[in-house]
Amino acid sequence: xxxxxxxxxxxxxxxxxxxxxxxxxxxxxxxxxxxxxxxxxxxxxxxxxxxxxxxxxxxxxxxxxxxxxxxxxxxxxxxxxxxxxxxxxxxxxxxxxxxxxxxxxxxxxxxxxx
Amino acid sequence: xxxxxxxxxxxxxxxxxxxxxxxxxxxxxxxxxxxxxxxxxxxxxxxxxxxxxxxxxxxxxxxxxxxxxxxxxxxxxxxxxxxxxxxxxxxxxxxxxxxxxxxxxxxxxxxx
Numbered sequence: 610x611x612x613x614x615x616x617x618x619x620x621x622x623x624x625x626x627x628x629x630x631x632x633x634x635x636x637x638x639x640x641x642x643x644x645x646x647x648x649x650x651x652x653x654x655x656x657x658x659x660x661x662x663x664x665x666x667x668x669x670x671x672x673x674x675x676x677x678x679x680x681x682x683x684x685x686x687x688x689x690x691x692x693x694x695x696x697x698x699x700x701x702x703x704x705x706x707x708x709x710x711x712x713x714x715x716x717x718x719x720x721x722x723x
Numbered sequence: 724x725x726x727x728x729x730x731x732x733x734x735x736x737x738x739x740x741x742x743x744x745x746x747x748x749x750x751x752x753x754x755x756x757x758x759x760x761x762x763x764x765x766x767x768x769x770x771x772x773x774x775x776x777x778x779x780x781x782x783x784x785x786x787x788x789x790x791x792x793x794x795x796x797x798x799x800x801x802x803x804x805x806x807x808x809x810x811x812x813x814x815x816x817x818x819x820x821x822x823x824x825x826x827x828x829x830x831x832x833x834x835x
Contacts (some may be wrong), residue, residue, distance in 0.1 A: 611766060611768070612771065613766070615766075637823060640821065642821075642822065642823075644823075644825075650827060651727075651729075651812060651825035651826050651827040651828055652767070652812070652814075652823070652825040653825075653835065654822040654824070657822060664821070665820060665822050666821060667823065668824065686792070699766055699767070700779075701766075701823075705819070709755045709772040709774065710755045710757060710772070710816040710818070710821065711757065711769050711772060712755075712823060713769065714759075714766030714767045714768070715766050716764070716766045717764055717766050
């Protein structure tokens with residue numbers, strides 16, 4: 610158990626809909642990262658938040674947005690969903706600074722868009 | 724632009740033998756390289772990392788070797804055990820940027 614929690618575990622929805630994925634980082638971690646893993650692909654970095662502020666952006670679509678709240682949990686919002694958005698979405702957290710860049714991953718949310 | 728590549732999608736090894744997983748990268752600015760292990764229906768789990776200023780790091784049965792001139796790293800697992808069967812991801816990061824760049828993963832199967 611990494612200490613990072615994600616809900617829901619599975620999500621099935623239809624094209625055009627909007628969903629919200631939730632992540633709680635490990636106690637004490639200020640950084641939260643979101644990654645997308647499509648079928649048989651590596652994890653693609655989407656976005657990072659540090660202590661409530663957006664810190665880095667990767668290949669995140671304009672239809673997607675995220676935020677980190679004062680209690681440090683984060684939400685990833687996916688709207689106008691398309692079939693190609695079906696994927697595993699992982700959240701990770703890390704220590705505030707330094708270290709070897711080790712990130713601790715949650716169990717993921719499997720999104721299926723029908 | 725695939726900055727981190729794992730060219731072998733799968734690898735099969737006999738129990739007790741050595742497993743060698745390979746990874747190549749293109750960006751010479753990476754400061755750290757990490758290996759993650761992933762079981763089905765779980766998130767990736769950190770295994771071992773290496774700084775770009777080192778050429779070897781060892782932790783129990785796991786050793787990572789870094790060859791900067793060849794932009795190549797490898798993970799050695801000795802001896803391999805059935806519980807090692809999983810997908811292994813190589814990842815890299817630039818200190819400060821903090822985002823991990825992942826390879827596509829290699830599925831390791833340990834045969835009894």
